[in-house]
Amino acid sequence: KGSLAEAVRATMTVPIIYRPIKLDGKYVFDGGLYNNFPADVMQKEFNPDFIIGANVSSKTYNEYPKNNDDRLMNRFLVFMFLSKSDSTMVGKNGIYIQPDLTGYSVTNFSPAKELIKKGYDATMAEMEKIKNAISRRVTDEDLEKRRARFNDQKRDFVFNNITVSGVNEQQKRYVERLFKSDKKTFNLQDIKRGYYKLVADQTFETIYPKIAYQATTDSYTFEVVAQPKKSFKLDIGGNISSRPISNVFLGAQYNYLNRKAYTFGTSFYSGRFYESVQVSGRVDYPTKLPLFVGAELTYNHWNFYNTSQIFIENPHPIYIEQSDRKIDLMMGVPLNYNTKIVLHSSFINNQDEYSPNSTFAVGDLLDQTIFNGFKASLNLEKNSLNRKQYATRGQSFLLSFNFTTGRENYNPGNIFRNVVPANTFLPSNHLRQWIGVKLSQENYFLHLKKYTLGYIVEGVISNQPLFNNYYSTLLVAPAFYPLQDSRSLFLDKFRASTYAAGGIKNIFSVRKNLDLRLEGYLFLPHKEYELNNLQDVAYAKAITKIRYAA
Structure with missing residues (x-):
């Protein structure tokens, strides 16, 4: 009695993996917790003439596994679920089927087609015995008629x-x-x-x-x-690196649900290379067309010189320090559970300090560029990746249209004081405006037993103008970050106002959360930036160089 759909959902419930549901006011779980091979229950309740029993447990034990108990304790939960699979319970006239599932895990749901094929092959191997034991036959035509009569009884929803x-x-x-x-x-x-x-x-x-x-x-x-969701959530994390880019993370989120849904959050990053503070709020309106509005206040700070090795002298140090402040007002509409359209209106303040010739000595003052402006963007976003980092399944897609306007303020330092007259480089103030389009996709499309193949493609088209000098132009230009570590490096050859980029990701799964990854990328700028004279900037010839990363 009851709902078949709920019964099927209930039997899927395994602690830690699937949440339980209530039937008749009680939480119910997969019957495998108690009896994973209920042939004895079938005999008692239905007294059938013939039982076909299929066992998918990795191992069956009719007696205590004395020589194996220590090893099995490491996977005690799984063994507990699958520990009662006695092949003798099908009876002397029954058929016992056990597919060879060596190498498959009870917690791995990905190779469904392969598992179905294993079960099919194991059953077909016993088909002659089954046909000899069962004399009843039904033709395909009779079966189709019965199905049609059953479907005719279905009511419209x-x-x-x-x-x-x-x-x-x-x-x-x-x-x-x-x-x-x-x-x-x-x-x-x-x-x-x-x-x-x-x-x-x-x-x-x-x-x-x-x-x-x-x-x-x-x-x-x-x-x-x-x-x-729980009203209050606290996140703690970080990363430890052999390079001086280690940091710690602390995040907090408060959820309040009334006639509208409210979400408030804050997060902090702290490290030698990167520091960040963000405060955010969001309100979801359950209207006929669902809508959310939100705001974020963000401060970011990067110090690329601090990414140099502590005990190893860097022959080409980078003297760059970036800070940005942003107030982002957003409004969005979810199209489905993983796709949304978001409109951003951002007030930005970027402050970049840099050495124009990659040198710095005591008494030097770095050049400074400050950009104050406004940015509007309309984004179509889709994300079904299985992990926030190092994904192995799913895909992400972004299509963004943006407009930026603001004023660039340049203040020269004194690093060239011994090279050129003091008044050669003067402060400047310019209005800058540009539009841009960005398209990116990451997709993992080929899945074998221990191997996954994916790709990433990215393209940017923009009429972003040249700024006052070489480094100020680079620091504000769109950048391609092929590898996880790329954001901690100042890759000047992977920046351009217009570019196409892409790469292949080869992933070899060693264990559930351990992968070996071999990745290769190409970056094709439309026009690279060139350094002229001491710090002037110009465009190189169109499509002359391809950059590589792996």
Whole structure:
């Protein structure tokens, strides 16, 4: 009795992997926790003439594994789930099938097709025995007729009510507004549309849908069992590197759900190379067309000279220090659970200090460029990657249109004081405006047992003007960051106002969270920047050089 869909979902529940659901007011789990091969239950409840039993456990034990117990303790949970698979329980007339699943893990859901093929092959190997033991035969035509008669009994999905449980009254109204409609009844497409809005909202920890038939009205009720995200979340992290770019991270987030969903957060990075502080807020409106508005206040600081090795002298040091401050106001619309359109309006203040000739001595003053301006951008974003870093599955896509306007203020230092007259380089102030388009995609498309192949492509088209000098132009130009470590290096040859770039990612999976990666990239600028005289900047000839990274 009850819902078949809920029973199937309940039997998928394994602690740590899938959240449990309640049936008849009780949490239920995969039957494998108690009995992974319930042939004895089948005998007792149904007394069948014939049992076909398939076992997918990696190992079966009818007695205590004395010589193997220490090793099995390392995977005790999995062994506990799969420990009762006695082949003798199918009875003397039964057929016992055990596919060869050597090399597959109970927690790896990726190779589904391969696992199905293994089960099919193992069953076909026993097919003669099965056919000899069972005399009954049904033709394909008879089976099709039975299916057609069954499908004719199906009623159209017409919903006349939507209920919400697991949340308080205000949160309940928030969910109901996502399904708001002037119609008295809903079809399945209406329900799907509202459900995808709810999933894309990212306000809830879990969302579980139910459908129940109401005989009195000959219609259905759609129920949403929801659990809001925890009100307060604290994140701690960082990285340790052989280069002096190690840092620590602290983040905090507060969620409040009423008729609207509110999210407030702050984060801090601290290290020799990179420091950052960000405060953010966001409000989600459960309107017919879901909408969110938000604001971010961000401060970033990079010191590229501090990335030099501590005990190794760098023959080509980089004397660059960057700071940027940004107030970003945004408004967005989620298209589905992993795609959104976002409009950004940003007020920016960038301050760059640099040596124009990569030298610095006591008493030197660095050149300084300050850019104060406004940037507007419209982004289409999609992200289904399985990890924030070092992804192995899914894809990400970005299409961005942007407009920037602002004023560049240049103040020369004194590094050239012994080379040219003191008044050769003078302070300057210029209005700069440009538009740009950026397209990028990262996709992992080929998956073998231990190997994944992916690619990344990126292109930028912009009419961004040259700034006052070589380094001020480079520091504000769009950049391609092929490798994870690229952002901690000042790669002047991977910067251009217009470029095309791409690369291949070869990933060899050693263990669940351990990969070997071999990656190669190409960067093709339309026109590279050239240094003329002491610090003047000019464009090189179009499409003359290709840069490589691996």
